[in-house]
Amino acid sequence: MTKLLSVHDLHVDFATEDGTVNAVRGINCYVNPGECLGVVGESGSGKSQTFLAAMNLLSNNGSARGEINFKGQNLLDLPLKKLNKIRGSSISMIFQDPLTSLTPHMRVVDQMREVLKFHQKLSGAEADKKCLEWLERVHIPEAKRRLRQYPFELSGGMRQRVMIAMAMLCNPDLLIADEPTTALDVTIQAEILDIMDELRREQGTAIVMITHDMGVVARMCDRIQVMRYGEYVEEGAVDDIFSNPQTEYTRMLLDAMPRIDKPRLERKQPVTAPSKDSFLNVDSLKVEFDIFNGLFARKNVLKAVDGISFDLAKGETLGVVGESGSGKSTLARAILRLLPVASGEVSWLGADLMGMGKNQMKDARQDLQIVFQDPMASLNPSMTIGSSIMEPLRIFAPHLSKEERRQKVEAMMDRVGLPKSMINRYPHELSGGQNQRVGIARAVILSPKLVICDEAVSALDVSIQAQIIDLLRDLQKDMGLSLIFISHDLSVVREISDRILVMYLGNVVELATSDALFEAPQHPYTKQLISAVPIPDPVVERTRKRLKLKGELSSPLDSAARLRFMPSKSESLSAAQKSDYRPKLIDQGDNHFVAEHDPIEMLLVDE
Amino acid sequence: MLTYAFKRTLTALPVLWIAITVCFFVLRLAPGGPFDGERPMPAGIKANLDAHYNLDKPLIQQYAIYIGDVLQGDLGPSFTTEDFSVAEQISIGLPYTLILGGAAFVVSIVFGVLAGIIGALKRNSWSDHTLAALVLLGLVIPNFLMAPILQLLFGIELAWLPVGGWGDGSLRYLVLPVAVLSFPHIARISRLMRGAMIEVLASNFIRTARSKGLGSTPIVMRHALRPSLMPVMSYLGPAAGYLLTGSLVVEQIFGLPGIGRYFINAALNRDYGMVLGTVIFYMVIILILNLIVDLLYAWLDPRVRAQ
Numbered sequence: 001m002t003k004l005l006s007v008h009d010l011h012v013d014f015a016t017e018d019g020t021v022n023a024v025r026g027i028n029c030y031v032n033p034g035e036c037l038g039v040v041g042e043s044g045s046g047k048s049q050t051f052l053a054a055m056n057l058l059s060n061n062g063s064a065r066g067e068i069n070f071k072g073q074n075l076l077d078l079p080l081k082k083l084n085k086i087r088g089s090s091i092s093m094i095f096q097d098p099l100t101s102l103t104p105h106m107r108v109v110d111q112m113r114e115v116l117k118f119h120q121k122l123s124g125a126e127a128d129k130k131c132l133e134w135l136e137r138v139h140i141p142e143a144k145r146r147l148r149q150y151p152f153e154l155s156g157g158m159r160q161r162v163m164i165a166m167a168m169l170c171n172p173d174l175l176i177a178d179e180p181t182t183a184l185d186v187t188i189q190a191e192i193l194d195i196m197d198e199l200r201r202e203q204g205t206a207i208v209m210i211t212h213d214m215g216v217v218a219r220m221c222d223r224i225q226v227m228r229y230g231e232y233v234e235e236g237a238v239d240d241i242f243s244n245p246q247t248e249y250t251r252m253l254l255d256a257m258p259r260i261d262k263p264r265l266e267r268k269q270p271v272t273a274p275s276k277d278s279f280l281n282v283d284s285l286k287v288e289f290d291i292f293n294g295l296f297a298r299k300n301v302l303k304a305v306d307g308i309s310f311d312l313a314k315g316e317t318l319g320v321v322g323e324s325g326s327g328k329s330t331l332a333r334a335i336l337r338l339l340p341v342a343s344g345e346v347s348w349l350g351a352d353l354m355g356m357g358k359n360q361m362k363d364a365r366q367d368l369q370i371v372f373q374d375p376m377a378s379l380n381p382s383m384t385i386g387s388s389i390m391e392p393l394r395i396f397a398p399h400l401s402k403e404e405r406r407q408k409v410e411a412m413m414d415r416v417g418l419p420k421s422m423i424n425r426y427p428h429e430l431s432g433g434q435n436q437r438v439g440i441a442r443a444v445i446l447s448p449k450l451v452i453c454d455e456a457v458s459a460l461d462v463s464i465q466a467q468i469i470d471l472l473r474d475l476q477k478d479m480g481l482s483l484i485f486i487s488h489d490l491s492v493v494r495e496i497s498d499r500i501l502v503m504y505l506g507n508v509v510e511l512a513t514s515d516a517l518f519e520a521p522q523h524p525y526t527k528q529l530i531s532a533v534p535i536p537d538p539v540v541e542r543t544r545k546r547l548k549l550k551g552e553l554s555s556p557l558d559s560a561a562r563l564r565f566m567p568s569k570s571e572s573l574s575a576a577q578k579s580d581y582r583p584k585l586i587d588q589g590d591n592h593f594v595a596e597h598d599p600i601e602m603l604l605v606d607e
Numbered sequence: 608m609l610t611y612a613f614k615r616t617l618t619a620l621p622v623l624w625i626a627i628t629v630c631f632f633v634l635r636l637a638p639g640g641p642f643d644g645e646r647p648m649p650a651g652i653k654a655n656l657d658a659h660y661n662l663d664k665p666l667i668q669q670y671a672i673y674i675g676d677v678l679q680g681d682l683g684p685s686f687t688t689e690d691f692s693v694a695e696q697i698s699i700g701l702p703y704t705l706i707l708g709g710a711a712f713v714v715s716i717v718f719g720v721l722a723g724i725i726g727a728l729k730r731n732s733w734s735d736h737t738l739a740a741l742v743l744l745g746l747v748i749p750n751f752l753m754a755p756i757l758q759l760l761f762g763i764e765l766a767w768l769p770v771g772g773w774g775d776g777s778l779r780y781l782v783l784p785v786a787v788l789s790f791p792h793i794a795r796i797s798r799l800m801r802g803a804m805i806e807v808l809a810s811n812f813i814r815t816a817r818s819k820g821l822g823s824t825p826i827v828m829r830h831a832l833r834p835s836l837m838p839v840m841s842y843l844g845p846a847a848g849y850l851l852t853g854s855l856v857v858e859q860i861f862g863l864p865g866i867g868r869y870f871i872n873a874a875l876n877r878d879y880g881m882v883l884g885t886v887i888f889y890m891v892i893i894l895i896l897n898l899i900v901d902l903l904y905a906w907l908d909p910r911v912r913a914q
Binding site: 055056057059060081083084085086087088089092093095097100101102103104105106114115118119150152163166 | 809810811812814815816817818819820821822825829830833834907908909910
């Protein structure tokens with residue numbers, strides 16, 4: 001078979017102030033017509049740079065050597081004018097972050113039209129018709145209206161659909177997708193992957209799927225190429241690689257990925273059901289934000305957290321999952337009083353946390369710590385990591401001498417797996433995983449009782465993710481910590497949690513032990529979430545059926561959206577009643593709570 | 608959009624009031640008055656004059672009368688030019704100042720933006736470095752030095768352009784004053800534009816535009832230009848202020864009959880009415896320009912429009 005695209009001995013170098021960085025070192029690979037090639041590797045593997053080089057999209061300081069053949073032409077030697085005839089027409093590309101990848105001040109239709117105008121000399125009504133046709137093919141609701149909208153008016157999933165529609169306008173032979181679903185929620189990811197699969201089948205477009213997610217690969221790809229540090233690791237058919245990886249690295253990648261369809265890697269003794277008045281009790285907590293639209297318009301109240309109650313026992317790990325906009329991070333910050341609370345109570349070791357004065361609260365903070373998502377951005381760039389870890393000691397243990405503090409910091413660095421020699425380094429000199437270890441060291445150096453991890457591993461590679469989770473687990477065992485572990489990634493939450501709370505638009509829809517939730521989910525939303533998670537096993541993936549529910553994640557400003565899973569109730573209530581009604585949480589026994597909902601059959605999308 | 612403009616105008620009123628009040632009292636605190644010449648006036652005449660212009664009343668009462676007049680749109684009489692009211696004098700000088708300032712404003716933007724785009728696209732080339740050197744010159748040479756240098760070179764040595772004056776109002780008379788007035792602003796705007804453009808060109812949506820196969824002209828003009836103008840926009844408000852104050856000096860040097868010349872003379876002669884009137888007039892112009900800039904923001908960024 002003639003190859004559609006073949007890469008021979010590709011090198012990509014970046015000239016930086018610290019000398020030349022060799023991002024890609026002699027890569028060979030190829031794409032057959034109509035196939036889906038998965039290009040897998042962790043950050044720094046050069047997987048994106050390989051294909052950015054093919055499109056001549058490297059940043060200014062980058063240069064590529066070697067050969068990239070497409071239809072008998074070497075793309076690397078092609079003059080820009082000729083390459084421009086190919087880019088966007090025969091080969092097109094979509095990117096990770098659909099918001100920043102669309103021009104913010106241009107309407108969707110204008111951005112799409114210019115592709116047609118440049119490549120096919122189409123304009124006017126004919127071009128508009130084609131744009132509309134493609135928006136409909138990627139299943140954008142109300143496509144006609146979307147044409148006139150700006151990117152910021154669309155949701156993340158819709159923006160990525162626009163990107164895909166725009167990339168497909170000229171029926172390309174090859175679509176390069178660079179982490180196309182990494183920034184999206186699982187249910188949206190599932191929809192985007194479905195669309196791409198459909199396009200491949202119907203149009204015969206070959207797809208290069210660049211991703212770190214083995215689940216996505218298992219779901220989409222025919223063949224895989226694994227890369228590491230800019231070098232080739234292995235290549236083969238998807239089933240072969242998954243069932244019988246030839247290299248240690250690939251095996252490690254596969255093993256590091258937690259699977260929701262297999263028993264958990266390590267089961268600890270589950271913490272017994274929390275008794276009331278024990279440790280942390282959250283009762284009907286509400287957080288509201290005022291949103292102003294227009295100058296004299298009424299203010300809108302966004303109910304980010306809309307009456308959440310739960311208890312946490314000492315040493316327990318509570319997982320909180322939900323999609324973006326579900327209010328999970330707001331909940332975390334509200335519990336720690338990093339945000340003003342509208343109403344509700346939080347009792348901490350029997351004391352009312354919300355009613356505490358400034359000094360009392362400061363004392364309480366010793367025991368209440370938080371680890372944030374973006375490790376680099378959460379550390380002060382002008383402080384060495386040593387002084388970042390030491391800062392809590394300065395505030396809460398002023399009696400310690402400088403030397404004692406330094407010893408404590410070194411001991412803690414050792415504990416979280418950072419070499420002591422790094423004490424005077426700055427955050428930008430460390431990797432993401434190392435920075436997150438700093439964040440954890442800073443959080444636990446005062447031996448707190450509760451640590452909230454707000455998407456603490458979401459920005460990290462899977463292998464690093466697994467290490468950080470192990471670290472958290474060890475610390476929990478040694479120090480008796482309680483954890484609230486917030487993530488949009490269900491498989492990670494399942495690994496670490498004793499119980500899991502599922503949030504939807506500021507409300508709890510289900511609360512159960514980790515095993516019960518995944519083995520016998522009750523609420524349709526939970527079921528949908530679980531079915532959307534890709535499983536890193538191509539055989540399983542092919543036979544799985546994804547649940548599609550009516551409607552999409554709507555805005556928390558839309559008060560009726562909370563009744564999405566109770567259409568029967570929604571019909572029987574007036575508009576005013578609708579906005580006040582909250583599905584009640586029903587005790588199913590065995591610490592399993594489920595919000596009221598209609599039977600799932602009523603909610604499925606008709607197919 | 609209209610309500611926004613209205614609201615902005617309302618919030619500008621207190622600023623205007625504070626400025627008038629400060630000017631009013633600072634001027635009165637300065638030693639001397641409009642009728643203190645080298646030769647003292649007979650006491651009787653001075654008393655009559657003071658009474659005519661309300662200068663014999665307590666300061667606070669004078670202030671109340673003045674504010675009352677301003678609220679009715681009356682900027683009062685000039686204290687030193689008997690036959691003209693302040694409003695009349697301003698309207699005599701206004702066309703010259705507006706033409707000069709307006710031309711300098713447009714020239715600053717056009718040349719500044721163009722130079723910025725060239726600097727960003729030809730980064731670190733000889734054209735970029737030449738522009739950077741010119742910018743430095745524009746920033747370090749003050750206008751009262753720049754003006755005589757240009758007059759000497761183009762007016763006397765080469766004799767291409769008139770040294771000063773308004774003449775028949777043709778373009779030739781405008782070239783030098785506009786050049787002097789706009790040079791430092793071209794310099795600043797080109798720097799702002801260059802920096803913003805370089806940043807925008809490195810952003811994800813430009814990568815997308817390149818991946819669509821677009822050439823560099825549509826990428827710059829359609830995708831990169833508007834977001835790059837943002838920092839330039841925020842400079843335009845203050846730039847309008849600098850242009851007006853700069854025009855005082857430039858009008859004086861080139862002997863142009865604009866408001867600036869009256870303003871300087873009025874300040875030297877303690878013509879309270881004239882100084883205050885000009886200040887109010889300048890402030891209103893600057894407020895209007897700032898409002899226009901804010902409305903332009905909305906044009907540049909649809910997200911601003913939605914708020």
